[in-house]
Amino acid sequence: MGRRDGWALWVGVAATLATLVVVFYYPVGRVFADAVAVDGQLSLAPIRSVLGDPFYTGAAHTLVTDPAAVPSGVVEWLAAGAPAVEFGLFGFTAYQALLSTLVSVLVGLPGAYVLSRFEFPGRRFLRSVTILPFVLPSILVAVGFLAMFGRTGLFNDLLGAVGLGPVELTFTLEIVVLAHAFYNAPLVTRLVTAAWESVDADRVETARTLGASPVRAFRDVTLPQLLPALATAAVLTFVFTFMSFPIVLALGGLELATVEVWLFARVQSLDLTEAATLGAIETALSLGLLYVYLRYEARRTEPGGASRGLSRRPLVDGVRSLVDPLRLAVFAYGAVVLVLFAGPLVSLVVESVTTPAGQPTGDYYAFLLARQASTASGTVRPFPAVVNSLLFGAGTLLVAIPMGIVVAVVATRGGRGSRAAEALLTAPLAVSGIVLGLGMLQALVFGTTLFGQRLTVTGPVAIVAAHAVAAYPFVSRTVTPALRSVDDSLGEAARSLGADRATVLADVELPLVAPALVAGAAFAFAISVGEFDSTVLLSTGVDTATMPVALERYVGDRSLGPNLGPATAMGTVLLAVTTVSFVLIDRVGGRWE
Amino acid sequence: MTRCDNWVMQRRTFLSRAGLATAGLAATAGCMGDSSDAGSNDGTLTIATYSSFTGEDTAGNWLKSAFEEEHADATVEFQTPENGINRFVQRKASGATVDADLFVGLNTGELVRVDEQLDDQLFATVEDSLEGADTVDSSLSFDPEGRAIPYDTGFISLVYDEEAVDAPGTFDALLDPAYEDGLIAQNAQQSDPGRAFLLWTIDAKGPDGYLDYWQGLVDNGVQILSDWQPAYQAYTNEEAPMVVSYSTDQVYYHGEGVDMSRHQVGFLNDQGYANPEGMAQFADADNPELAREFMSFVLSETAQKEIAVRNVQFPAVEGVEPGGDFGKYALRPPEAVTFSYDDLAGNVDGWIEDWARQIAGQ
Numbered sequence: 001m002g003r004r005d006g007w008a009l010w011v012g013v014a015a016t017l018a019t020l021v022v023v024f025y026y027p028v029g030r031v032f033a034d035a036v037a038v039d040g041q042l043s044l045a046p047i048r049s050v051l052g053d054p055f056y057t058g059a060a061h062t063l064v065t066d067p068a069a070v071p072s073g074v075v076e077w078l079a080a081g082a083p084a085v086e087f088g089l090f091g092f093t094a095y096q097a098l099l100s101t102l103v104s105v106l107v108g109l110p111g112a113y114v115l116s117r118f119e120f121p122g123r124r125f126l127r128s129v130t131i132l133p134f135v136l137p138s139i140l141v142a143v144g145f146l147a148m149f150g151r152t153g154l155f156n157d158l159l160g161a162v163g164l165g166p167v168e169l170t171f172t173l174e175i176v177v178l179a180h181a182f183y184n185a186p187l188v189t190r191l192v193t194a195a196w197e198s199v200d201a202d203r204v205e206t207a208r209t210l211g212a213s214p215v216r217a218f219r220d221v222t223l224p225q226l227l228p229a230l231a232t233a234a235v236l237t238f239v240f241t242f243m244s245f246p247i248v249l250a251l252g253g254l255e256l257a258t259v260e261v262w263l264f265a266r267v268q269s270l271d272l273t274e275a276a277t278l279g280a281i282e283t284a285l286s287l288g289l290l291y292v293y294l295r296y297e298a299r300r301t302e303p304g305g306a307s308r309g310l311s312r313r314p315l316v317d318g319v320r321s322l323v324d325p326l327r328l329a330v331f332a333y334g335a336v337v338l339v340l341f342a343g344p345l346v347s348l349v350v351e352s353v354t355t356p357a358g359q360p361t362g363d364y365y366a367f368l369l370a371r372q373a374s375t376a377s378g379t380v381r382p383f384p385a386v387v388n389s390l391l392f393g394a395g396t397l398l399v400a401i402p403m404g405i406v407v408a409v410v411a412t413r414g415g416r417g418s419r420a421a422e423a424l425l426t427a428p429l430a431v432s433g434i435v436l437g438l439g440m441l442q443a444l445v446f447g448t449t450l451f452g453q454r455l456t457v458t459g460p461v462a463i464v465a466a467h468a469v470a471a472y473p474f475v476s477r478t479v480t481p482a483l484r485s486v487d488d489s490l491g492e493a494a495r496s497l498g499a500d501r502a503t504v505l506a507d508v509e510l511p512l513v514a515p516a517l518v519a520g521a522a523f524a525f526a527i528s529v530g531e532f533d534s535t536v537l538l539s540t541g542v543d544t545a546t547m548p549v550a551l552e553r554y555v556g557d558r559s560l561g562p563n564l565g566p567a568t569a570m571g572t573v574l575l576a577v578t579t580v581s582f583v584l585i586d587r588v589g590g591r592w593e
Numbered sequence: 594m595t596r597c598d599n600w601v602m603q604r605r606t607f608l609s610r611a612g613l614a615t616a617g618l619a620a621t622a623g624c625m626g627d628s629s630d631a632g633s634n635d636g637t638l639t640i641a642t643y644s645s646f647t648g649e650d651t652a653g654n655w656l657k658s659a660f661e662e663e664h665a666d667a668t669v670e671f672q673t674p675e676n677g678i679n680r681f682v683q684r685k686a687s688g689a690t691v692d693a694d695l696f697v698g699l700n701t702g703e704l705v706r707v708d709e710q711l712d713d714q715l716f717a718t719v720e721d722s723l724e725g726a727d728t729v730d731s732s733l734s735f736d737p738e739g740r741a742i743p744y745d746t747g748f749i750s751l752v753y754d755e756e757a758v759d760a761p762g763t764f765d766a767l768l769d770p771a772y773e774d775g776l777i778a779q780n781a782q783q784s785d786p787g788r789a790f791l792l793w794t795i796d797a798k799g800p801d802g803y804l805d806y807w808q809g810l811v812d813n814g815v816q817i818l819s820d821w822q823p824a825y826q827a828y829t830n831e832e833a834p835m836v837v838s839y840s841t842d843q844v845y846y847h848g849e850g851v852d853m854s855r856h857q858v859g860f861l862n863d864q865g866y867a868n869p870e871g872m873a874q875f876a877d878a879d880n881p882e883l884a885r886e887f888m889s890f891v892l893s894e895t896a897q898k899e900i901a902v903r904n905v906q907f908p909a910v911e912g913v914e915p916g917g918d919f920g921k922y923a924l925r926p927p928e929a930v931t932f933s934y935d936d937l938a939g940n941v942d943g944w945i946e947d948w949a950r951q952i953a954g955q
Contacts, residue, residue, distance in 0.1 A: 055950050089953065142823050146830045153830070170832050171816045249819030254780050255811070257953040265782035265949065269942055270679060270710050356829055357852065376654045378647030378671045441676075446689035454689070536675045555822060556645030558905065561845035564826060 008502040012406040016472075019403070020425075022457065023465045026448075027439030028431055032283075034276035046277040056259075056278075058088035090281075093242055093258040096173060100180035100241040101234050107181050107340065108188025109230065110333045115189065116196035118330070120315035127193060128586040131186045131522060133341065135530035135578050136348075137548050138246035139555060140571040143564055144344030145179055145251055146170065147351055154347060155339065176252040180241045182340060187523075188233040191478060194519040195229035196222070198482055201310045228297045228481035235293045236429065236477070239286045243432050264434050272438070279435035286430035291423040294411075297481060298419060345575065352568035364569035367560055380542050382570060385550035386577055389529050392464055392546060393581065396528035397521055399468035404475020404520055409505060411480045422480075429473045437533045440466065445537060458538045466534040467527065474523035482516035483509060518589030522582055529578055547574045636666040638883045641681065642697040644673040652903040653697075659899075660890050667883055678703050681875070682710050691715070694878035695887060697744070699871045701735040702788060705937045716740040716873040723885055725892035730911045733869040735934050741871035744891050745906035748840040748865030748926050749789040751776070754855045757834035764797050764861050767810060774814035777824045778837040781945050784820040785868065788945065790837045792937075793866035795944055796930050803944075804951055817952060840865050841905045843922040858924045865926025869909060 035046050050056050052064035062069055077085070087094075115127050133141070149155050149169045159165030169175040199222050207217040245260040254261070259278055266275035314321075321327055355361045368382045411422040428436075447456035490512075491504045499507070510517060532548040539545065545553070551574065554566040638660075640653075647653040657669040672693055674680035681691050696716070707715050720726045720739025733743040753760065758775060761767050767776060779787025791803075798806040807815075816833065818824040828836035846856040872891060874884040890896055897908040901915040907923065914920055932941075 055954060139822065143826060146827060146832070150827075150830045151832055170827065246819060249780055249817075250823040254817035254949065254952045255955045257949075261780075261782070261953075262949075267676075268679070268783055269945075270682060270706060357850065359850075371649060374649040376649045376651075377657065378644075378651075378654065378673070379649045441680075441683065442687060446684055446687050533675075553644055553648065556643075557648070557650075558645065558845070559650040562822075562825060563829070564822070 009406065009409065009505075012402055013410065016403045016406050019399070019465055020428075020469060023440070023444070023462065024428055024431075024436070024469045027443040028427075028436060029439075030443050031272075031276050031435050031439040032280045034273045035280035046273050047281065050274065050277045050281060054088060056088045056090055058086040058091050060087055060091070089257065089259055089262060092256075093260075096176065096180075096248075096256070096258065097238050097242040097244070099173070100177050100184065100244075101238045103177050103181045104184040104237045104241075105188055105230070105234055107336070108185035108233065109192060110330075111185070111189035111337065112192035112196055112226075114315075114330055114333065115193045117310070117312055118315040119312040123312075124586065124590075125583065127190075128522070128582045129579050130190045130193070131526050132345070132575065132578060132582070133182050133186055134523070134526040135548075135574060136571065137530070137532065137551055138250055139564070140348055140551070140568065141179055141182065141247060141344065142250035143351055143568060143571075144348040145175065145182075147347035148339075148343040149175055149178070154343060158339075170251065171253045173252065173256055176248055176256055178340065179247050179251055180237075180244060182344065183247075184233075184237040184240060186341075187237060188230070190519050190522070191229045191233040192226055194478060194515045195226050195481070197309050197515045198485070198513065199225050199310055204310065225485060228484075229478075231293060231297065232477055232481065235289060239289065239430060242286065243282060245434070260432060260434065263432060267434055267438055275438070276435070279432045282432055283427070283430050283435070287423055287427060290426055290430060291419060294419045294422050294426075298484070348568055349572050349575070352565065352572045355565075356563055361565070363560060364565035367554070367557075367566045368569055368573070371554075378542060380545045380550045380553045382547075382550055382573065384543070385545050385547050386573065388544060389546040389548075389574075389577065390581070392460070392467055392535075393525045393528040395460075395464035396467040396471050396524055397585075399464060400471040400524040400528075401475055401517070401521055403468060403472035404479060404524070405505070405510070405517075407472065407476035408479040408483050409501075411476065412483050426473045426477065428469050429477075433533050437537055440534055440537050459540050460544055462538045463535055463544060464528075466538060467531050468524075470531060470534070471524035471527040474527060475517070475520035478516045478520035478523070479513055482513035486512050514589065518586060521589060522585050525581060525585060526578070529574070529581070547577065636664075636880075636883065637668045637670060638695065638880055638887055639670050639672060639693040640695045640697055640887070641672045641674060641693040643677060644675075646698060646904070647671040647673060650903065652900045655899050655903055656887075656891065656896060659896065660887055663890070664883075664886065669887070678707060681715060682707055685711055685713060685715055691875050691877045693875060694880045694884040695872060695874050697870075697872045699741050699873055700785065700868060701932065701934055702937055702941050704736055704741050704871070704873075705934060705941060708938070714740075714876045717876045717878070717881065719874055719885060719888065723892075724889040725910070728892060728910045728912075730909055732929065733867065733909050735869055735871065735931075736873075737934050741873040742888060742892070743869040743871045743909040744897075745900055745904055745909050746867050746869040747906045748867055748924075748929060749786055749793060749837065750840040750842075750865045750924075750926065751835050751859035751861065752828070752838040752842045753835040753857050753859050754831075755857045756854045760857065760859045761835070761861065762859075764794065764806065767815075767861075768806075768813055770813075772813060772835070774816075775833055776810070776813075776815045776835045776837070777827055777833045778815055778817050779821055779824050780817055780819050780949070782949050786821050786837055786839065787817070789866045789868045791945065791948055792932055792941075793861075793864070793930065796866070796932065797862060797864075800940070800944065804947060807948060807951065811952060811955060835859070839905075840926060841907075841919075841923040843924070844905050844919055847918065847922050860926045863927040864930050865928075867929040867931040869931070870906065 037043055038045050048064055052061050054061045062073060077083070111130070115123060147153055151166065151168060151170065156166040159167065204217050204221050207221050208214070212220065243260050244258055245264060248256055248258050249261060259282055263275050263278045266272070266278065315327065315330065316322065352364050353360055353362065371379060372381050372383055374381065407422070407425045410425070411418065444457040444462065447454040486509050490508055494504045494508050530548060532552065535544070535546050536549055547570065551567050551570040554570050555564060557566060560566060642653060645651065653671060660669055661667055678696060678699060681693070681696065684691055718739045720742065723742065726742055729743055733746050735741065735743065751761065758772060761772060766772065778790055781788040781791040794806055795803045818827060821838065824836055825838060827833065840858050842858055843853065843856050847853065872888055874881055874888065878884050891900070892910055894910070894913055897910045897913040898915045900906070901908045902917065902919050905919070907925065908915065
């Protein structure tokens with residue numbers, strides 16, 4: 001970077017790296033060191049022992065234990081008519097992640113189409129709250145899913161009313177995949193919507209006036225601008241669902257266990273070497289995938305120059321429009337969304353005002369008020385938890401947005417190794433939350449001895465830093481493709497007039513990619529509000545409790561008996577607070593668009 | 594206690610005096626302390642426990658108030674690390690200070706893990722010098738070295754819906770077609786009742802027979818969810834007519850308008866698996882005397898009754914009868930079984946791993 005980059009960018013890069021080293025690279029590195037060393041000596045033994053274990057890798061284990069036998073094994077397998085092969089825990093984990101990704105894309109993509117191409121009342125609101133599922137703790141998603149898709153759930157009631165069903169979904173791979181889609185289809189929708197809204201209407205119209213059919217114009221002009229966002233969303237969904245943990249065992253059961261379940265069990269039994277090894281292999285796979293994808297994205301993205309967005313058609317345009325096949329398909333999609341997304345969310349809210357016997361009750365909200373009034377030490381009070389969540393969320397935005405922009409700028413510079421650098425800077429997405437938690441515990445909470453002093457890093461500032469590190473990759477991943485599609489000539493023109501890099505960024509480029517930036521901000525806020533593990537680890541007591549922490553405490557609270565009522569009430573508060581926040585973020589961001 | 598902790602504590606005291614206790618966002622990041630700094634004996638007893646033991650209406654909160662009333666100079670503070678006892682094993686192993694005096698909520702398997710992980714003693718032996726330790730039901734004592742003292746126990750049993758199924762009665766009956774898709778259990782790798790239920794089957798079927806038995810359960814449609822809460826929630830939603838839970842279930846569910854038919858407690862082979870909870874004083878405690886006084890207090894009859902009712906677990910001291918709803922609705926199994934420390938040492942990790950691999954490898 002030259003002097004023309006401006007000092008602001010330099011400071012940003014340095015601050016980003018410093019934060020990452022303290023709350024991410026160093027803690028995670030300390031854990032991973034166990035995976036590649038035995039008694040302080042570099043060794044591949046831990047990795048070989050995992051990859052060579054048929055339980056973990058199935059048929060692929062011979063690649064490690066007896067590579068020479070692989071060709072003959074493959075020949076035998078082909079001679080036997082190529083029967084189905086098992087690839088162990090890793091194989092199953094990848095398989096369910098692939099299924100989850102496919103379903104998430106299938107469910108999420110039409111949503112982006114509807115939100116970006118049609119105008120209807122409530123569209124902006126829906127767009128704002130798309131990623132609401134992101135903030136929900138898995139225990140509540142399980143509650144909502146059981147109430148909606150369980151044996152006696154609402155979905156079976158609906159099917160029964162039209163003479164169908166019942167379907168048995170609980171404890172199946174299907175319900176786990178649906179729950180993954182519940183979390184990740186919104187990611188697809190939100191990212192692709194942001195990209196679709198940045199498609200330049202002038203270019204589409206130019207193509208059309210030059211004789212391109214609507215399909216051709218879509219394929220040649222619109223699609224190339226959507227693909228990077230869609231591929232980003234798909235890759236992220238795969239990585240997230242590959243590392244999925246609590247929801248799998250809450251809805252599916254141990255027979256559908258993923259690698260992360262074993263990782264957690266290893267940490268519980270303090271077999272930290274094998275835990276580190278499993279985590280390192282997961283991260284290597286995820287990072288490898290991200291790297292391959294980033295290379296593709298860098299080649300793929302074409303400069304667009306977003307000056308004017310596409311106009312949206314009214315969804316309802318007279319009675320006749322209601323029988324238009326396209327609109328009928330949109331309404332059918334709406335029904336799917338109602339069942340899959342509104343269903344569990346509304347069920348959750350209904351559970352918060354219903355006793356286990358099905359009678360209406362206000363007890364769970366009275367519980368929240370009673371906890372608010374409590375003076376007993378160790379009681380997590382709901383209102384301070386709301387305030388903490390909002391403060392940490394705001395703090396996260398303040399830190400994660402600049403970090404994400406800095407990374408996006410570095411990523412779009414090009415040059416040797418920039419893809420590898422970008423992949424490394426996106427690494428927080430590719431590291432298991434359990435590994436990160438373990439690393440933070442060892443390096444930050446227990447402390448690190450430096451110059452004879454044991455340094456510990458805990459408290460609110462550390463929590464915000466940890467949230468920001470988890471959140472900024474969402475900002476950089478939404479902003480990078482958009483930034484890349486900004487026409488270079490605009491920036492060059494400004495720079496020839498004497499503007500430095502930071503000024504060009506702030507005055508020219510960022511306003512052009514505002515939809516992507518707002519989407520990234522919403523993600524960052526959602527990550528912070530939903531975060532649990534590092535918040536609890538780095539907290540200094542109940543005075544730093546956030547909404548998910550309060551919720552978790554109310555799950556364990558038995559004063560109203562062992563039911564999840566108080567937790568669902570707190571979950572409803574969480575949903576309400578987050579909804580308002582998302583709308584505000586979009587409104588404030590929209591003013592800037 | 595490190596200097597850092599002291600500083601934070603004093604700061605808290607100051608803030609609450611100034612009426613600013615809610616000014617929680619002041620940064621405490623990057624505070625420094627050196628680990629050799631011994632804390633002063635200021636009458637603060639730091640107790641590490643699980644989070645649901647503390648807060649409004651809990652046994653922990655009652656103990657704190659009652660103990661502080663008896664010991665005017667003492668202040669009880671709770672720590673609730675998310676990873677429980679592992680936090681202190683890891684602290685000790687990495688050379689960080691153990692910043693608590695007492696651990697409350699330790700079970701046999703955890704104590705075995707502590708000893709397998711650490712060469713140094715994490716806990717002090719107290720049994721012989723602890724007032725009241727001799728009153729504890731000896732069948733619940735699980736530490737041959739007298740460090741962990743039981744203060745209450747649960748019994749793992751089935752809870753079933755008598756409208757849907759008859760009481761299964763035996764382990765073998767669970768393999769019958771009548772109980773197909775009938776049982777929800779928990780993952781023994783991460784759940785206390787799940788682990789206790791697995792150990793119970795090992796006790797009943799032997800270390801050589803339990804995997805075959807579980808294959809039978811799997812073939813008959815047993816479901817193994819992550820933990821007690823999702824499992825019980827699924828049971829409540831009628832996903833299956835039986836769930837692995839505690840024999841105290843009806844303490845929560847009785848009285849008018851409650852359908853007791855869904856809260857029947859089923860003991861298998863006329864047994865329940867005892868899962869005693871213990872407390873142990875850290876060897877590095879700043880305040881060992883106060884910790885022992887607290888332990889004795891926990892074993893007093895009044896405290897035992899209160900803990901039983903508030904924690905919904907049976908008292909560990911012999912002859913204590915909590916009475917009231919607890920006495921009426923908490924069911925004791927005809928025979929209590931449990932593995933001793935020596936049975937589990939060297940075995941429990943392997944048993945659980947073999948079991949989990951068999952289930953996940955389906």
